[in-house]
Amino acid sequence: MLQTQRRVLILVENLPSPFDRRVWQEATTLHSYGYVVSIICPTGKGYEKEYESIDGIHIYRYHLPFEAEGAKGYLIEYSLALFHTFRLAWKVYFKHGFDVIHACNPPDLLFLIGGFFKILMRKKFIFDHHDINPELYEAKFGRRDFFYKLLVLFERWTFKTADVSIATNESYKRIAIERGGMDPDKVFVVRSGPKLDRLKIIPPKEDLKRGRKYLIGYVGVMGAQEGIDLLLQAACYLIKELGRTDVHFGLVGGGTSLAEMKQMAIDLGIDDFVTFTGRVPDQELLEMLNTADICVNPDVANEMNDKSTMNKIMEYMALGKPIVQFDLTEGKVSAQRASLYAKKNDPKDMAEKILQLLDDPELRKQMGEFGRNRVKNELEWRYEAPNLLAAYSAILTDQS
Known part of the structure; x- marks a missing residue:
């Protein structure tokens, strides 16, 4: 158990909690080790309440009016998401507080919120790298145009803002180091290991x-x-x-x-x-x-x-x-x-x-x-949880 309770704010834009299993496993692990955990995420997938506490974790949700398709759709979606996330971050700040902002992409724009609180409020910023968005854009649209280069720039700024980054595998770790310029000692691989108590073997139907x-x-x-x-x-x-x-x-x-x-x-x-x-x-x-x-x-x-x-x-x-x-x-x-x-x-x-x-x-x-x-x-997730805790130990040791 931590001697002083640390407080974490997790930002997610593309899936609600607790539906996003990786984010939920991270949140529940941190909570079990004494962290006060808050999450800001969209509604959806059956999770429509603007606020609820599940297993001791504070979840604040906002509504996005549609699922984006095309450049204009993503511009509207991400602008709305940033507005609501920033608004709710202040709510969490005054109600529960936070020492660390843990931002999960996509999009690679949450560094704007992490950077704001880092510069003005001296909060730490962890980037949890779920998707390689430049490659995702190229896969969807088949080109490396202005928007591709813009995504590379956003990704680089995200890594530059991060005190620590979390990669889901060794390929993502290499991107953090080679393309993002991260110190290898500040990049932690935390795989999305499953929990066997959820994935149970049952008789076939x-x-x-x-x-x-x-x-x-x-x-x-x-x-x-x-x-x-x-x-x-x-x-x-x-x-x-x-x-x-x-x-x-x-x-x-x-x-x-x-x-x-x-x-x-x-x-x-x-x-x-x-x-x-x-x-x-x-x-x-x-x-x-x-x-x-x-x-x-x-x-x-x-x-x-x-x-x-x-x-x-x-x-x-x-x-x-x-x-x-x-x-x-x-x-x-x-x-x-x-x-x-x-x-x-x-x-x-x-x-x-x-x-x-x-x-x-x-x-x-x-x-x-x-x-x-x-x-x-x-x-299994129990083998990955220590890597998550090591990332937090590194960032909070620096803070103290």
């Missing part, structure tokens, strides 16, 4: 297979960068060309491309073989993944996804599921022998890898056991 022998599971966002179109092409090839009509695909998650992907399944003539659940409660997600014989990650091979660690990979591993994904750097670092790796953005090769696992139950078992043990012995 056979009706989710829709009368077929095998279920291929996916959980995640239905967006442009998640490669659901490639997964549907792989499913079509597996079913129609390779003749595997004994498989069903269960895809869990919502997003801007959900309606488009449902229509694509119809256009491909495989809609009878695919269930889109949309966003569902954790229990239904667990039922789908526990029933799955194989889990897939079709994330598009690009600079963004190659350098990013995907939570779904570790969730699949935590549940002992063999995985098929494209050959991406951080995906291989996480999964190792728990996954087969298809050629980048090649749906036919993904289908072939799925077929290989369908026909080899012993390999499926070995891969699932390897993944489960890797999470239990190396990747």
Whole structure:
């Protein structure tokens, strides 16, 4: 327990708390070690109260009127988010106080608030680097134009403002050091390790297979960068060309491309073989993944996804599921022998890898056991929590 209670304000713009599991794990860990924790985040995902206290953590939320698309939409969204975050930061300051601002991107604009309180109020600033936004922009729009360069500039200013930065993996740590100019001793890797008390192994629900022998599971966002179109092409090839009509695909998650992907399944003539659940409660997600014989990650091979660690990979591993994904750097670092790796953005090769696992139950078992043990012995959140606490120790030691 800390001798003097430290106070932390966590800023999140893209997801509400406690829905954002990484942020919530960080918040609850800090709280359990004696920190007073407040969070400012948007409403959504069923969390609509402007204020509530959950597990001793103070959560202040603001409403964003729409989910942005396009440059103008993001400009409006981020301007509103900054206004509300700054407004609520003062509310937290006077009601609970804070010694540290812990800002999670996107966007790379929260340094404006962190910098304000750092310069004028002598507060410390931690940058929690969740997304590499220049690469995300390039992946979405296919160009390195003025806006790309602007994002690189915002990222650099964020790192320059930060007293300490937190990276989700070694690729992000290199970016913090090489592109952001951070002192390596001030960059801490805190992976988004799952908690096994949440990801429980439960009996399968056979009706989710829709009368077929095998279920291929996916959980995640239905967006442009998640490669659901490639997964549907792989499913079509597996079913129609390779003749595997004994498989069903269960895809869990919502997003801007959900309606488009449902229509694509119809256009491909495989809609009878695919269930889109949309966003569902954790229990239904667990039922789908526990029933799955194989889990897939079709994330598009690009600079963004190659350098990013995907939570779904570790969730699949935590549940002992063999995985098929494209050959991406951080995906291989996480999964190792728990996954087969298809050629980048090649749906036919993904289908072939799925077929290989369908026909080899012993390999499926070995891969699932390897993944489960890797999470239990190396990747679970309890192994990452000390790194988070070390980052705070470094920043607060400097302060004292």
